[in-house]
Amino acid sequence: MASPADTGKRRITVLGTGYLGTAHAACLASLGFEVLGVDVSAARIAALSRGELPFHEPGLGSLLRTGLASGRLSFSTSYPYAAAFGDVHFVCVGTPQRAGCYAADLSQLTGCIDALGPLLNRPCLVAGKSTVPVGTAADLAARLARLSPAGPACELAWNPEFLREGHAVADTLRPDRIVAGVPSARAEAILRGVYADPIRAGAPFLATDLATAELVKVAANAFLATKISFINAMAEVCEAAHADVMMLSEALGHDPRIGRAALRPGLGFGGGCLPKDIRAFMARAGELGVEPAVSFLREVDDINLRRRARMVDLARELAGGSFAGRNIGVLGVAFKPGSDDIRDSPALDVAATIHGLGASVRLFDPVAMSQARRAHPELSFADSAIEAVTGADVTLLLTEWQEFREADPEKLGAAVARRNIVDGRNALDAGRWRAAGWHYRALGRPLGHAGK
Numbered sequence: 001m002a003s004p005a006d007t008g009k010r011r012i013t014v015l016g017t018g019y020l021g022t023a024h025a026a027c028l029a030s031l032g033f034e035v036l037g038v039d040v041s042a043a044r045i046a047a048l049s050r051g052e053l054p055f056h057e058p059g060l061g062s063l064l065r066t067g068l069a070s071g072r073l074s075f076s077t078s079y080p081y082a083a084a085f086g087d088v089h090f091v092c093v094g095t096p097q098r099a100g101c102y103a104a105d106l107s108q109l110t111g112c113i114d115a116l117g118p119l120l121n122r123p124c125l126v127a128g129k130s131t132v133p134v135g136t137a138a139d140l141a142a143r144l145a146r147l148s149p150a151g152p153a154c155e156l157a158w159n160p161e162f163l164r165e166g167h168a169v170a171d172t173l174r175p176d177r178i179v180a181g182v183p184s185a186r187a188e189a190i191l192r193g194v195y196a197d198p199i200r201a202g203a204p205f206l207a208t209d210l211a212t213a214e215l216v217k218v219a220a221n222a223f224l225a226t227k228i229s230f231i232n233a234m235a236e237v238c239e240a241a242h243a244d245v246m247m248l249s250e251a252l253g254h255d256p257r258i259g260r261a262a263l264r265p266g267l268g269f270g271g272g273c274l275p276k277d278i279r280a281f282m283a284r285a286g287e288l289g290v291e292p293a294v295s296f297l298r299e300v301d302d303i304n305l306r307r308r309a310r311m312v313d314l315a316r317e318l319a320g321g322s323f324a325g326r327n328i329g330v331l332g333v334a335f336k337p338g339s340d341d342i343r344d345s346p347a348l349d350v351a352a353t354i355h356g357l358g359a360s361v362r363l364f365d366p367v368a369m370s371q372a373r374r375a376h377p378e379l380s381f382a383d384s385a386i387e388a389v390t391g392a393d394v395t396l397l398l399t400e401w402q403e404f405r406e407a408d409p410e411k412l413g414a415a416v417a418r419r420n421i422v423d424g425r426n427a428l429d430a431g432r433w434r435a436a437g438w439h440y441r442a443l444g445r446p447l448g449h450a451g452k
């Protein structure tokens with residue numbers, strides 16, 4: 001078999017094997033690269049080496065196992081091994097919100113560069129993929145230059161990632177664009193080589209400076225969050241004006257300048273990216289002296305959080321004005337369908353708040369149960385949607401999994417104590433649920449609307 005050098009394929013390491021890193025590693029192995037995934041978590045590396053995906057991501061488990069079986073994909077906790085292995089090192093570690101403030105916690109990134117840098121004694125490219133505040137890449141490049149024995153032969157690029165959880169495999173193999181912040185023509189050529197297949201398939205490759213590449217990702221997330229909060233702000237107005245935000249959204253979406261994507265009103269955004277990324281953007285803009293440029297993101301964040309409060313209020317209204325002694329059945333825990341990610345999940349936030357207000361809350365999610373159990377041992381969990389709503393005074397749809405969208409209102413109705421439902425995602429056919437005798441409420445819609 002030809003070696004990677006013979007085929008012109010460089011050997012790749014992926015540092016940090018979370019949602020992003022595991023998808024990146026398995027997809028590059030499927031494209032024919034030899035890939036080593038590295039993580040500081042020995043348990044995670046052991047699971048991945050056994051072909052066990054530590055989280056839910058459609059299609060990724062089989063890609064992982066195919067990669068392992070082909071011998072092109074392997075995992076390790078060893079940085080010396082990684083440094084010796086890789087020609088290109090993709091950095092995919094986490095950049096969570098720092099405790100007590102809006103700024104990003106960059107300690108995983110600096111930890112990674114500090115561990116890798118001193119071991120780099122031959123030419124290579126370090127390519128950051130994590131989402132970072134603008135300016136981080138330049139700081140890390142200087143840090144790497146200080147640490148690396150290979151000196152200028154070891155360069156740092158920034159190649160932000162746009163994959164969506166739930167679609168990680170398709171988004172990685174067929175990205176809608178590839179953005180590369182590159183310090184040199186050599187670095188650009190290396191990244192063009194890594195992404196040769198998607199580029200050949202038509203993905204635009206945009207080479208930029210480091211700062212622009214970092215900002216593209218943050219700006220994209222800020223725009224998405226703003227669009228979601230815009231329609232949710234309209235939902236607030238619709239609630240006050242007895243108008244229907246679903247019709248409003250549909251009518252807006254027909255305007256090609258606006259578009260339908262990210263315009264579905266509901267419980268708002270959560271997860272491990274949008275909330276912390278817009279907050280880190282505000283913090284960084286403050287440091288750069290341009291705080292007013294993104295101060296609207298504070299409102300975007302506030303609108304988003306107000307939807308959760310509104311959901312709790314609607315549930316309480318249907319519970320008869322108080323949660324004390326009430327049973328609440330919750331459908332959905334993950335921050336969105338297609339994922340088991342519960343980081344900053346609006347669903348879990350609402351469920352925990354209602355529990356704190358005295359209700360007995362029972363939850364079900366098709367894939368996120370074990371994560372939720374670990375994070376919220378005080379809540380009670382069911383093995384099915386029917387079990388979650390059995391005896392419920394109010395049912396809440398908080399994550400719009402297909403199985404909940406298709407749920408039979410008669411079947412669920414036979415299990416509940418009272419046919420009260422709040423559709424937190426505007427995902428159900430209101431007419432069908434009302435026809436089955438349910439008192440149906442949804443965010444941003446008038447009491448007696450008839451439509452879908």
Ligand SMILES: NC(=O)c1ccc[n+]([C@@H]2O[C@H](COP(=O)([O-])OP(=O)(O)OC[C@H]3O[C@@H](n4cnc5c(N)ncnc54)[C@H](O)[C@@H]3O)[C@@H](O)[C@H]2O)c1
Binds near residue numbers: 094109112130163
């Ligand atoms: N999850 C997504 O959909 C997504 C999409 C685009 C961008 N991003 C960005 O990608 C980054 C990673 O996100 P994620 O969701 O995969 O995070 P994650 O928390 O799931 O994974 C991070 C991994 O890095 C490991 N790690 C920490 N320090 C390390 C070190 N020094 N060396 C090696 N491994 C280390 C952790 O153990 C963990 O497994 C973040 O910046 C995020 O904003 C994520």
